Amino acid sequence: MSDDRFSTQQPADKDAYTDFSEDMIYGDYLQLNKILNAQFPISGEHDEMLFIIIHQATELWLKLVLHEVVAAQNLLTQKDIRASFKMLARVARIQKQMIQSWDVLSTLTPADYLSFRDDLGKASGFQSFQYRAVEFALGNKHPAMMKPHEHDSDKHKALNELYHGPSMYDRVVQLLDVADLGIPHNLVERDFSQPYESNDYVRNAWKTIYTNTDKYWNLYELAEKLVDLEDSFLQWRFRHMKTVERVIGFKRGTGGTSGVNYLKKALDIRFFPELWELRTEL
Ligand code: HEM
Numbered sequence: 001m002s003d004d005r006f007s008t009q010q011p012a013d014k015d016a017y018t019d020f021s022e023d024m025i026y027g028d029y030l031q032l033n034k035i036l037n038a039q040f041p042i043s044g045e046h047d048e049m050l051f052i053i054i055h056q057a058t059e060l061w062l063k064l065v066l067h068e069v070v071a072a073q074n075l076l077t078q079k080d081i082r083a084s085f086k087m088l089a090r091v092a093r094i095q096k097q098m099i100q101s102w103d104v105l106s107t108l109t110p111a112d113y114l115s116f117r118d119d120l121g122k123a124s125g126f127q128s129f130q131y132r133a134v135e136f137a138l139g140n141k142h143p144a145m146m147k148p149h150e151h152d153s154d155k156h157k158a159l160n161e162l163y164h165g166p167s168m169y170d171r172v173v174q175l176l177d178v179a180d181l182g183i184p185h186n187l188v189e190r191d192f193s194q195p196y197e198s199n200d201y202v203r204n205a206w207k208t209i210y211t212n213t214d215k216y217w218n219l220y221e222l223a224e225k226l227v228d229l230e231d232s233f234l235q236w237r238f239r240h241m242k243t244v245e246r247v248i249g250f251k252r253g254t255g256g257t258s259g260v261n262y263l264k265k266a267l268d269i270r271f272f273p274e275l276w277e278l279r280t281e282l
Pocket of ligand 1: 054055058059105108113124125126127128131240243244247248252253254255256257258259260262263266
């Protein structure tokens with residue numbers, strides 16, 4: 001007896017619009033002709049398509065991360081802590097997608113990658129402008145990281161502005177000052193191009209917040225959102241480092257660094273150092 005609950009054919013809906021001679025169609029709005037025609041494998045090897053798409057997809061997510069981080073920072077500058085939570089929560093969900101995507105890339109074996117690695121020349125994620133912009137916005141800035149972008153004045157200028165401006169954490173430290181938590185003036189108005197260094201006054205301010213959560217609920221919630229963000233960033237770095245080890249072992253990177261050992265060192269970086277140190281003291 002046939003079961004008519006199931007069909008092998010998509011039902012046509014007679015009300016669906018079909019004439020787009022005068023209207024914008026889905027693909028036009030999303031510029032899909034550009035995005036879906038931007039994959040140009042150069043080796044002719046099957047697996048290069050995965051390699052290209054995973055990088056492009058990550059760059060799209062990074063674009064949204066940057067958009068949200070900049071917006072969150074603007075709200076923090078205006079002291080609107082609660083409104084920034086919406087952006088920070090979204091960043092956290094995007095980071096989960098980015099971490100998950102390493103599972104797709106781990107289907108690339110060393111032999112698969114080696115079949116086209118030489119075709120990449122010196123190209124490497126090390127030269128990702130958006131990744132650097134996110135790192136700079138979050139406070140991990142090094143002038144040497146701008147060098148690969150010197151030939152592109154727009155990108156170099158954008159990184160240079162982030163380099164000289166306050167990071168998201170600098171804005172957060174200013175909020176601790178607004179809450180009268182004993183932040184010295186030279187931290188509130190500092191040379192923002194200098195690396196942020198962990199500070200006893202800031203750690204003590206966080207300690208006050210974590211031991212008086214009712215009084216400082218917004219700052220406490222903000223702190224935990226920042227720890228979430230950094231935790232996920234570290235998970236991304238770790239999965240990247242381990243995927244690289246799995247695929248190329250300890251070979252040098254196409255970008256010229258020592259490879260896995262370079263990536264391992266990045267695991268010690270902290271955007272929000274006192275928020276981590278504080279845990280031991282509570
Ligand atoms: C088989 C896959 C991959 C390998 C073998 C690989 C290898 C490497 C290596 C060795 C480095 C250090 C710099 C260098 O000398 O090249 C690096 C950096 C980097 N890669 Fe990958 N990578 C892979 C996939 C990806 C993917 C999918 C992304 C996503 C966009 C990515 C983004 C980055 C970024 C942003 C850096 C800079 C990290 C930093 O400076 O802290 N990589 N990669």
